[in-house]
Amino acid sequence: MSAPLVSVRDLKVHFARPNLNPLKPRETVRAVDGVSFDVEKGTTLGIVGESGSGKTTVARGLLRLVPVTSGRIAIGGTDVTALGGEEMRRMRRRMQYVFQDPYSSLNPRVRAGAIVRSPLDVLGIGTPAEREARVAELFAAVGLRPESQGLFPHQFSGGQRQRINIARALAPAPDLLVCDEPVSALDVAIRAQILNLLQQLKRRLGITYVFISHDMAVVKHVADEVAVMYLGQIVERAPRTAFFARPLHPYSVALMSAVPTVRGGRERANRRIRLTGDPPSPIDPPPGCRFAARCPAAEPACRQTMPELRELVPGQWVRCHRVEVVGEVIRRPLG
């Protein structure tokens, strides 16, 4: 296999909180605290986790939409954290972002055609005639009527707006598309359409995706590899089939068990693992395993030392003291 398109090593994004008391040291929010992963060309990495786990910050950090505190992000071999303004601008041709909220992510005063054309204008790609042709091609590719180019965003439905969003991101023909919950604001029927559109683009154009979601069903549908985040860290990383067949980390097990199902009825509902409480604060995370306070399988040792992300089975990485390999058998604390 060739070198991965995206290679992230020990990414940290910390935010300083505004300090009202000058005598106290400034508090930092460790939104993303040491995240590493690779994404092979033409594959999809699904990142899941609950609200506040840092998924969106990882996505924004990847494209340097938020300042990266430390770590290395290589896209096609280029370390983008080291790039200066002008080089970074050129790099943006190769990496684009699809926003979660199709309402606030489109400038309300700009017509749809001009929105989709804007990356070409800003990055100076092609002649004006070529740009027009490209916009027409993109409108067709995402299933929007060509005459809708002259309309303003508020004249479109949520699903159509997300198509405009995707068309804008595709305009400079990027290698990498970072999608931040692109379907969570859409209703179920439209959701399927957009997911199928993204899948189709992946097959046709060989685009690589980093796909953020809190919806396990969506991730199961689109991802080739899954990373589970909890409080700024990846707690489990595995190929999709392995992950959905047998999640190893107690948090992954709990997440999976929280997926609503029609079948199974009361019996299944009773076996459901209910997590209580909230994640600890990312300002001053506890010293040991960050999930220990809510983990049904936690032991005193879990609260003492931070577990490392270990590769237990080829391709499957877990950050948990309690998952063990005994001979050929994997013992997991939950599930």
Next chain:
Amino acid sequence: MFARSPVAVCGLVLLVAILLVSLIGPLVYVADPFDIVAAPLSPPFSEGALLGSDQQGRDVLTGLIYGGRATLTVGAAAALISVVIGITIGAVAGYFGGTVDEALMRFTEFFQVLPSLLFAMVLVTLFSPTLTTVVLAIGVVSWPGTARLTRAEFLKIKQYDFVAAELAIGARRGRIMWKVILPNALPPLVVSATLAVGAAILFEASLSFLGLGDPNRMSWGLMIGSSRSYMLSSWWAVTFPGLMIFLTVLAVSLIGDGLNDALNPKLRERR
């Protein structure tokens, strides 16, 4: 939407009427407003002075027709200067935030805490009181409100995803500030600019009343200022120019209110 508000339409009609009188009036009715045409302090309907004359025997009606140009010019030009300074400082402060914002806001507060009329008086007396210095003085003392409003809009709008989307497509700072955020911040600024015209007209009148206007240019403020000692005995010399200022500021404020209603999406939906 604007056209449906009767109040705003009244304001617009009034302003157009005043503009017509002030711009076309002097072309039709050729006279020198400083000429002595009647006995000093002749009451209205006297021979040669329909609305009376002031203490030097100058015709009040001629003054009204000719004085509008200076007053309206000062109002518009000073408001323009104030809005340009205010938007620039507010936009930079709101967009960059942090230390830049702190510094610019302290600078703005410095202008805000100075009594603006006194400050403008100092500026006008330091230089000679001409139309230009009056305009500059008013513009320089009245921008802080616009700067704060612009800053607030920038702080709000820069959080929206469509600004992050501009970063993601590699847009430069200038484009984001002036082509993306500013157009979205305009509605409240348009209203504020309209009201600033009214405020500048009042400001000019105040300065002229205090004798700091341009003495060689007839303006409504100058008329009130020069006749203020005779206010109780000869009401006409101050009342008519005062009424013109009142009507002009009223018209501008009504238009501002109408624009506010028309540009405010929440009100738009309610109707």
